[in-house]
Amino acid sequence: MDFLRPASWEEALAAKAEHPTAVPIAGGTDVMVEINFDHRRPEYLLDLNRIGELGEWEVGQDTVRLGASVPYTKIMENLRTELPGLALASHTVASPQIRNRGGVGGNLGTASPAGDAHPALLAADCEVEVESVRGSRRIPIDDFYTGVKRNALAPDELIRAVHIKKADGPQQYSKVGTRNAMVIAVCAFGLALHPETRTVRTGIGSAAPTPVRATAAEEFLNAALEEGGFWDNGKIITPSVAKQFADLCSAACNPIDDVRGTASYRRHAVGIMARRTLTWTWESYRGGAASTKGSVA
Amino acid sequence: MRVNFTVNGRKQEADDVWEGESLLYVLRERMGLPGSKNACEQGECGSCTVRLDGVPVCSCLVAAGQAEGRAVVTVEGLAEFAKQRAEHGGCASGACGDTKGTSLQDAQQWQSKPTDSQTGEGVELSPIQQAFIDAGAVQCGFCTPGLLVAADEMLEHNPSPTDADIREALSGNLCRCTGYEKILDAVRLAAARQERQGEAV
Numbered sequence: 001m002d003f004l005r006p007a008s009w010e011e012a013l014a015a016k017a018e019h020p021t022a023v024p025i026a027g028g029t030d031v032m033v034e035i036n037f038d039h040r041r042p043e044y045l046l047d048l049n050r051i052g053e054l055g056e057w058e059v060g061q062d063t064v065r066l067g068a069s070v071p072y073t074k075i076m077e078n079l080r081t082e083l084p085g086l087a088l089a090s091h092t093v094a095s096p097q098i099r100n101r102g103g104v105g106g107n108l109g110t111a112s113p114a115g116d117a118h119p120a121l122l123a124a125d126c127e128v129e130v131e132s133v134r135g136s137r138r139i140p141i142d143d144f145y146t147g148v149k150r151n152a153l154a155p156d157e158l159i160r161a162v163h164i165k166k167a168d169g170p171q172q173y174s175k176v177g178t179r180n181a182m183v184i185a186v187c188a189f190g191l192a193l194h195p196e197t198r199t200v201r202t203g204i205g206s207a208a209p210t211p212v213r214a215t216a217a218e219e220f221l222n223a224a225l226e227e228g229g230f231w232d233n234g235k236i237i238t239p240s241v242a243k244q245f246a247d248l249c250s251a252a253c254n255p256i257d258d259v260r261g262t263a264s265y266r267r268h269a270v271g272i273m274a275r276r277t278l279t280w281t282w283e284s285y286r287g288g289a290a291s292t293k294g295s296v297a
Numbered sequence: 298m299r300v301n302f303t304v305n306g307r308k309q310e311a312d313d314v315w316e317g318e319s320l321l322y323v324l325r326e327r328m329g330l331p332g333s334k335n336a337c338e339q340g341e342c343g344s345c346t347v348r349l350d351g352v353p354v355c356s357c358l359v360a361a362g363q364a365e366g367r368a369v370v371t372v373e374g375l376a377e378f379a380k381q382r383a384e385h386g387g388c389a390s391g392a393c394g395d396t397k398g399t400s401l402q403d404a405q406q407w408q409s410k411p412t413d414s415q416t417g418e419g420v421e422l423s424p425i426q427q428a429f430i431d432a433g434a435v436q437c438g439f440c441t442p443g444l445l446v447a448a449d450e451m452l453e454h455n456p457s458p459t460d461a462d463i464r465e466a467l468s469g470n471l472c473r474c475t476g477y478e479k480i481l482d483a484v485r486l487a488a489a490r491q492e493r494q495g496e497a498v
């Protein structure tokens with residue numbers, strides 16, 4: 001094994017081009033487990049820790065440019081307002097020690113259907129900035145997950161940053177597990193209201209081969225909210241609309257039975273989380289609308 | 298490969314390190330510092346917790362090569378680290394004036410005095426260590442080093458934690474013996490003593 005230690009982004013790209021089998025290591029919270037247990041013996045480890053810019057973020061006009069290695073702890077501490085869904089999701093990851101090291105770049109690299117960043121990223125909407133010596137490109141998050149633990153990266157590419165839409169409305173993240181800390185999701189659900197475009201986006205974790213959006217549920221809810229004038233009148237969403245939304249979210253799942261839960265439990269739980277997160281975010285939207293408009297029935 | 302880093306305030310050099318080796322392995326097997334425990338090697342138990350440039354991490358999940366040029370504090374160096382922090386108003390190197398906590402710069406600049414035993418023997422215990430003993434928070438002791446490092450770091454930036462804060466800060470550390478109650482007692486005790494001392498100064 002060789003330990004490659006690029007001091008800059010350009011050096012990292014050159015190293016990855018020269019050794020496409022090199023395994024990047026950021027926080028190491030996925031990679032080191034595999035090495036410790038002899039599940040993986042890469043020829044090259046490509047350490048990204050010395051590349052300072054990967055640990056930085058920039059808050060822009062409409063998006064946050066989140067460096068690939070920004071640890072979850074920093075997201076929770078610094079980006080709660082701009083990226084509330086991702087901050088909530090980050091807080092559910094493992095433990096403080098793991099959150100101090102692990103980050104979104106690694107979560108995307110592993111692309112586990114259970115990764116907690118994914119539902120939040122899908123709901124918020126984002127683009128993954130990847131680069132190789134051949135050039136840079138931005139992959140829409142909807143095209144990023146290509147299979148179980150597979151992503152759209154080419155062998156010579158590295159993830160540089162994620163460009164995430166700043167929240168323009170309430171966001172929520174919900175996760176089912178046996179305890180609060182140190183739990184891989186049995187299933188998870190992220191929801192973001194986007195009042196500016198009058199749309200709702202969702203993300204489902206651990207209930208299909210890849211993280212997925214419940215697009216049929218989104219379309220149904222977008223139409224129902226529009227038809228009822230809900231975005232303007234701020235009324236409570238009717239139980240039948242919420243139920244239909246929840247059912248469509250369940251239907252978007254394609255889960256398996258495994259040690260953490262059965263397929264039918266996952267489907268059921270996703271429906272519950274969909275209804276709850278919709279209620280929470282909508283209450284918060286109505287509250288916000290009430291305070292800016294003065295009164296809402 | 299060779300790894301140069303600082304451990305408990307001293308420059309160290311580890312030779313013949315395998316590229317896939319963890320920082321935990323280097324500390325225990327090459328540096329002769331078995332305080333950090335190896336229980337799971339998968340980040341689940343926290344018994345290998347050390348501070349890497351001031352930040353608590355599972356040393357079993359840090360590749361040794363990633364520690365190059367960085368500063369590590371293990372339970373063996375905790376007492377001296379805490380002592381220097383107390384002497385310098387909240388930071389181990391004295392470089393941070395009156396701001397609380399240990400910045401990256403402080404963590405890297407901290408030097409242990411040449412008289413200190415690197416293994417921590419013969420040094421007066423840190424307040425958190427003493428509190429663990431006084432509260433009866435140590436049974437088999439396997440989880441203790443990781444808990445001490447994690448709890449000490451929490452008290453550094455959160456001197457009067459709520460019970461929820463303590464549970465959150467220690468949620469990455471498993472204990473199979475105590476049932477955690479005595480551990481919570483110990484952290485509360487250390488916090489209370491720290492507060493009293495703060496008032497006395």
Ligand SMILES: Cc1cc2nc3c(=O)[nH]c(=O)nc-3n(C[C@H](O)[C@H](O)[C@H](O)COP(=O)(O)OP(=O)(O)OC[C@H]3O[C@@H](n4cnc5c(N)ncnc54)[C@H](O)[C@@H]3O)c2cc1C
Binds near residue numbers: 028092104105
């Ligand atoms: C005890 C424990 C509990 C955990 N609990 C959770 C949990 O609750 N939720 C959760 O989502 N995850 C959990 N994880 C998994 C892990 O912490 C996350 O996936 C984390 O986001 C990985 O980030 P990292 O920086 O440590 O990745 P690394 O281990 O450094 O890398 C992970 C993968 O991404 C690749 N990679 C990293 N950076 C880049 C880059 N810039 N470009 C291209 N590829 C890259 C690596 O080659 C590797 O394949 C847990 C892990 C442990 C050990």
Ligand code: FES
Binds near residue numbers: 334344345346356357
């Ligand atoms: S040995 Fe590192 S967390 Fe258990």
Ligand code: FES
Binds near residue numbers: 435474
């Ligand atoms: S005292 Fe035995 S594991 Fe905690």
